[in-house]
Every structure is written in C-alpha cells, then in structure tokens.
Amino acid sequence: MITIKFTEKPDYLRVEAKGHSLFEKKGKDIICASVSVLLQSWPVWEKELAGVNTRIESKNGYFNAIINGLNEKALLFFYALRLSLEILETQYPENIKILREG
Numbered sequence: 001m002i003t004i005k006f007t008e009k010p011d012y013l014r015v016e017a018k019g020h021s022l023f024e025k026k027g028k029d030i031i032c033a034s035v036s037v038l039l040q041s042w043p044v045w046e047k048e049l050a051g052v053n054t055r056i057e058s059k060n061g062y063f064n065a066i067i068n069g070l071n072e073k074a075l076l077f078f079y080a081l082r083l084s085l086e087i088l089e090t091q092y093p094e095n096i097k098i099l100r101e102g
Helices: 030-049 072-091
Strands: 002-008 012-018 053-059 062-068 096-101
Touching: 002 030, 002 072, 012 030, 012 072, 030 053, 030 062, 030 072, 072 096
Parallel strands: 002 096
Antiparallel strands: 002 012, 012 062, 053 062
C-alpha cells in the first residue's frame, strides 16, 4: 500500500509518500504510475508556477517534498494534488491511504 501524508503548517507544506501499491507487477502498475506522476509534478508546479522554494527527496518507494515561502498559488497546487490523490484513494482504497496533519 502507498501511504501519503499531507502536512499543512503556516510556514510550510509537506508531502511524504511511502510504499508500493502492489496493484500490478513493476512497470505495469497504473496506480503507482499515477501517484508517481502527481507527486513528482507537484514540486515543479510549486517552483515554476508559484515561485516557492522546494526540497525534494525521492528514492525507490519513498518521496518527501517540503515547500517553503507559501503564497496563494502554492496552497492551490497543494490542494489540487491532495484532491487528485484522494480521488485515486476512493477508486483504489486497498492500494492508497491518505493521511492529513495540520
């Protein structure tokens, strides 16, 4: 299962994901691919479109991104990411779990 934790604080946003969906074998897992595209795109949107600082750590089965210097656009992209992943969670509840903090 992929567990994704969203943290929203006044001075930063954080998204941490761990695990694998185990929906299909490696290279054919549409859930993993969907989650990966969304997670890897989010810091790019934040940096390029919202103009905020990003720190990213990503390795096999683990993703962590922290966004500093928040503004209205940064929050919009954070909420769009969370909503997109929550939609996937409702479609694949055995494979994705969303947690919230803050």
